[in-house]
Amino acid sequence: MKTFLMTTAAALMASTTFAQSITVGAANVSDYLDPGRDHSNVGSQFYYNAFDTLIDRDHSKLEPEWVPALATEWAMVDDTTMEFKLREGVTFHNGEAMTADDVVFSLNRMYQASFAPYQVRAKDRLANFAEAVKIDDYTVQIKVHRAEPLWETLVSLQQVMIIPEEYTKALSGDPLVAEDGDYEAFSLAPVGTGPYAISEFTPGQKVVYTRFDDFWGDLAPLEQATVIRIPETASRITALKTGEADIVTNIAPDQLALINADANLKTEGSATALFHVMIMNVNHPNLTDPKIRQAMSYAIDRDLLNEALWLGKAVVPSTHTMEEMGALHMPELTTFEYDPEMARKLLAESAYDGEEIVFDAFPVYYTNGVLAAQAIIEMWAEVGINGKLNVTDKWTGNDPEMMARSWSNPMYFADPFGSFGVMWAPDGPSEGAGRFNTDDAYAEAWERFRFSKDVDARRAAYGELMERIKQDPPVLPLYRPFESWGMNKSINWKPQSGHIPYVLDFRAGAIALADS
Amino acid sequence: MTLYILRTLVKMVVTLFVIVTLVFFATRLSGSPLDTFLGEGLTPEDREAMIRYFGLEGSIWQQYVSYLRGLLEGNFGLSFLERRPVAQIVAERIGPSLQLLGSSLVLTICVAVPLGVIAALNRSSWVGSAVMALAFVGYAVPNFVIATFMVLLFAFTLNWLPVVGNGTALHFIMPTIAMSGVLIAALTRFTRNAMLDVLGQDFMRTARAKGLPETVVILKHGLRNAGVTVLSVLGLQIAGMAAAGNVVVEAIFSWPGIGELLVKAAIVRDYPVLQFGVITVSCAVVVINAVTDILYAVADPRIRMAKG
Numbered sequence: 001m002k003t004f005l006m007t008t009a010a011a012l013m014a015s016t017t018f019a020q021s022i023t024v025g026a027a028n029v030s031d032y033l034d035p036g037r038d039h040s041n042v043g044s045q046f047y048y049n050a051f052d053t054l055i056d057r058d059h060s061k062l063e064p065e066w067v068p069a070l071a072t073e074w075a076m077v078d079d080t081t082m083e084f085k086l087r088e089g090v091t092f093h094n095g096e097a098m099t100a101d102d103v104v105f106s107l108n109r110m111y112q113a114s115f116a117p118y119q120v121r122a123k124d125r126l127a128n129f130a131e132a133v134k135i136d137d138y139t140v141q142i143k144v145h146r147a148e149p150l151w152e153t154l155v156s157l158q159q160v161m162i163i164p165e166e167y168t169k170a171l172s173g174d175p176l177v178a179e180d181g182d183y184e185a186f187s188l189a190p191v192g193t194g195p196y197a198i199s200e201f202t203p204g205q206k207v208v209y210t211r212f213d214d215f216w217g218d219l220a221p222l223e224q225a226t227v228i229r230i231p232e233t234a235s236r237i238t239a240l241k242t243g244e245a246d247i248v249t250n251i252a253p254d255q256l257a258l259i260n261a262d263a264n265l266k267t268e269g270s271a272t273a274l275f276h277v278m279i280m281n282v283n284h285p286n287l288t289d290p291k292i293r294q295a296m297s298y299a300i301d302r303d304l305l306n307e308a309l310w311l312g313k314a315v316v317p318s319t320h321t322m323e324e325m326g327a328l329h330m331p332e333l334t335t336f337e338y339d340p341e342m343a344r345k346l347l348a349e350s351a352y353d354g355e356e357i358v359f360d361a362f363p364v365y366y367t368n369g370v371l372a373a374q375a376i377i378e379m380w381a382e383v384g385i386n387g388k389l390n391v392t393d394k395w396t397g398n399d400p401e402m403m404a405r406s407w408s409n410p411m412y413f414a415d416p417f418g419s420f421g422v423m424w425a426p427d428g429p430s431e432g433a434g435r436f437n438t439d440d441a442y443a444e445a446w447e448r449f450r451f452s453k454d455v456d457a458r459r460a461a462y463g464e465l466m467e468r469i470k471q472d473p474p475v476l477p478l479y480r481p482f483e484s485w486g487m488n489k490s491i492n493w494k495p496q497s498g499h500i501p502y503v504l505d506f507r508a509g510a511i512a513l514a515d516s
Numbered sequence: 517m518t519l520y521i522l523r524t525l526v527k528m529v530v531t532l533f534v535i536v537t538l539v540f541f542a543t544r545l546s547g548s549p550l551d552t553f554l555g556e557g558l559t560p561e562d563r564e565a566m567i568r569y570f571g572l573e574g575s576i577w578q579q580y581v582s583y584l585r586g587l588l589e590g591n592f593g594l595s596f597l598e599r600r601p602v603a604q605i606v607a608e609r610i611g612p613s614l615q616l617l618g619s620s621l622v623l624t625i626c627v628a629v630p631l632g633v634i635a636a637l638n639r640s641s642w643v644g645s646a647v648m649a650l651a652f653v654g655y656a657v658p659n660f661v662i663a664t665f666m667v668l669l670f671a672f673t674l675n676w677l678p679v680v681g682n683g684t685a686l687h688f689i690m691p692t693i694a695m696s697g698v699l700i701a702a703l704t705r706f707t708r709n710a711m712l713d714v715l716g717q718d719f720m721r722t723a724r725a726k727g728l729p730e731t732v733v734i735l736k737h738g739l740r741n742a743g744v745t746v747l748s749v750l751g752l753q754i755a756g757m758a759a760a761g762n763v764v765v766e767a768i769f770s771w772p773g774i775g776e777l778l779v780k781a782a783i784v785r786d787y788p789v790l791q792f793g794v795i796t797v798s799c800a801v802v803v804i805n806a807v808t809d810i811l812y813a814v815a816d817p818r819i820r821m822a823k824g
Contacts (some may be wrong), residue, residue, distance in 0.1 A: 031598045116568065116569035117566075119567065120558065120562045123559075123562070152581060184594075184599040187599065188598070204598070228681065230680055232767055234664070234667070234768075235680065235768055237678055238667055238671045238672045238679045239770075240680055242672075242677075242678060242679060243674050244678050244679065245680070246681045393552060393555075394551045395551055395552055395553055396551075397557070398563075399553070407556070423557060428559070429558060429562075432560050432561070432562075433559070433560075
């Protein structure tokens with residue numbers, strides 16, 4: 001019996017290890033694949049293998065170094081217009097040639113969005129982009145409303161990856177008109193220009209990438225990569241051991257030793273470009289006094305949370321900044337710190353008289369989220385704050401009754417605008433939800449931060465914004481969680497610092513198999 | 517008999533209508549999809565746009581009426597997450613669940629019926645006690661404990677069996693055993709009790725008196741009569757398991773079945789998937805019950821006489 005089982009199991013595994021094919025066991029697989037409407041952590045895993053932007057960056061480097069992708073050259077025409085020369089001979093996975101029409105269609109579906117899911121994404125990061133215009137078959141101009149300091153960054157976003165116009169429009173209804181149904185159908189049968197075509201997609205379950213031989217750049221190193229959903233951590237690790245998966249995602253720090261103890265397996269990890277944060281409702285009647293919220297922040301020993309929950313592998317920030325942000329990385333600012341004495345002092349000076357402060361946390365959404373919340377309640381108690389944990393799967397971030405809760409601020413692109421900026425802009429999601437207020441002075445500093453041409457002026461303005469956050473805090477970034485992947489030792493892959501979080505990059509140079 | 521079948525069918529339709537209504541309101545009372553992480557970070561205008569996109573504008577009554585109308589037209593709606601017809605999504609998932617249910621059923625009958633008969637025949641010896649003790653333990657140990665133990669032994673340590681999905685026959689071994697544990701335990705007890713009832717009956721003595729071999733007496737006269745009881749119990753057990761029992765097993769073995777789909781749909785309040793999934797499972801339960809009722813009546817004339 002044993003021999004039979006071993007032979008069959010070996011036969012099963014053969015299909016995954018020979019012929020430069022791998023299987024990835026992922027905690028979650030997207031329910032739809034459309035780079036435009038998606039900005040989830042689950043989704044960001046899947047787009048880079050199959051889609052391109054006009055401009056790309058060298059993802060092995062932390063500092064942005066822009067490289068040509070579907071555009072070979074780009075230059076400013078005037079203050080608000082940039083012209084792009086498109087690469088010739090680019091083919092979509094369905095065989096259509098890429099031209100300026102596809103680029104204009106892809107960009108304007110976001111810049112001038114009519115489809116609700118696109119509108120939401122366009123407003124928070126692409127609001128300054130007016131339109132894309134075709135000049136000739138291989139020349140496109142993009143126009144912005146106001147002079148844009150972040151051109152390359154915002155042209156290399158996942159949301160403005162290029163998709164085929166004719167194919168998409170023909171997916172439903174009138175083949176010459178872009179309808180909502182076309183975009184919905186596209187997200188189940190996605191087509192791009194990347195080095196892998198998505199040859200099979202079962203929503204929520206499975207994505208199969210197949211090498212695309214007509215790719216315009218370096219050919220993909222793998223013939224096939226299959227991502228399957230394995231929701232349970234223990235099952236993912238077991239699948240790695242049995243050889244059913246070659247790479248597995250989302251391994252918590254306390255599981256790393258188990259994988260590393262196996263001579264055939266290893267782990268790779270990085271502090272994800274995303275903050276787990278605590279948000280506080282500045283408009284809750286019991287929390288309107290900023291001193292109470294400052295005390296809630298000063299009471300939390302984030303280094304201790306890091307040691308206890310992340311084995312010290314997470315990164316605790318001094319302000320809302322990340323090293324990926326290049327010139328705008330400002331670790332010298334001290335916006336957030338642990339100071340229990342200060343917390344007690346502020347509480348004594350404040351109007352606080354022991355009212356219960358409820359902290360809402362999702363049950364499983366954030367790794368270690370509930371544990372961190374429990375520890376925070378204890379830390380609050382140390383300084384005299386009467387905290388209560390409320391574990392709920394409801395998003396209470398726009399409930400006026402919400403006092404404090406867990407949330408995350410991902411880095412959607414490598415600039416403070418792509419992290420703090422998306423979440424805490426005037427009239428942005430936090431203010432819109434009624435738990436954060438801005439005034440003219442904040443908006444004026446925001447404008448300088450967002451649109452100044454001069455980097456120093458942007459830095460100075462960001463410093464002012466951070467000082468406002470410090471004095472009247474609506475948020476405390478806890479840490480950048482440490483995210484790990486387990487894999488077979490024959491695989492040479494690791495997350496690259498130039499990507500947004502969670503990208504599974506299997507392009508040339510990003511992955512190699514030792515036995516191939 | 518026709519009247520009996522008609523009554524059963526009417527009861528079935530009424531039950532399903534009640535279930536549809538309960539599910540519709542229960543899912544909506546539990547919160548909107550925009551109250552889950554799908555609503556994270558949306559401004560009020562964004563929320564309005566998404567509510568229209570999901571087709572959730574209008575009063576709950578208007579939505580209920582249009583949902584019922586859709587059901588009658590065979591239109592069950594689009595998933596909020598996947599934006600494709602829920603009937604298609606559920607159809608994809610129900611197959612693997614039924615396969616697992618089927619294999620568990622076969623294993624259960626093959627193991628439980630002989631064990632139950634053995635326990636009944638040896639009720640006063642240690643063999644009978646041992647079988648019943650085993651059944652008791654089997655009933656008490658939850659399926660995820662059995663599953664985790666098997667994964668640890670046969671996959672993690674020995675590397676004999678695969679743990680992910682339903683690709684080959686080997687993939688069925690562990691999930692089937694995990695699913696069957698409780699069923700085997702329950703059915704063994706019922707078979708034993710039913711056999712004990714039958715063994716004391718007059719017709720058994722008559723069969724023996726006729727000089728029939730003991731095997732024929734037990735199997736033909738004993739088991740066949742005990743089978744009526746066993747059948748109805750089995751119907752209920754399967755129905756229960758189809759409804760809920762396999763969620764955990766499906767998660768552990770990444771089985772692409774309907775239990776896992778429903779859990780995810782519940783978390784994000786994907787109403788159309790949740791409604792159609794629960795309705796499908798309820799249909800299965802109601803149909804299985806109705807079929808069991810009818811079979812029971814066919815097998816036992818006393819029932820159809822009594823129920824008219």
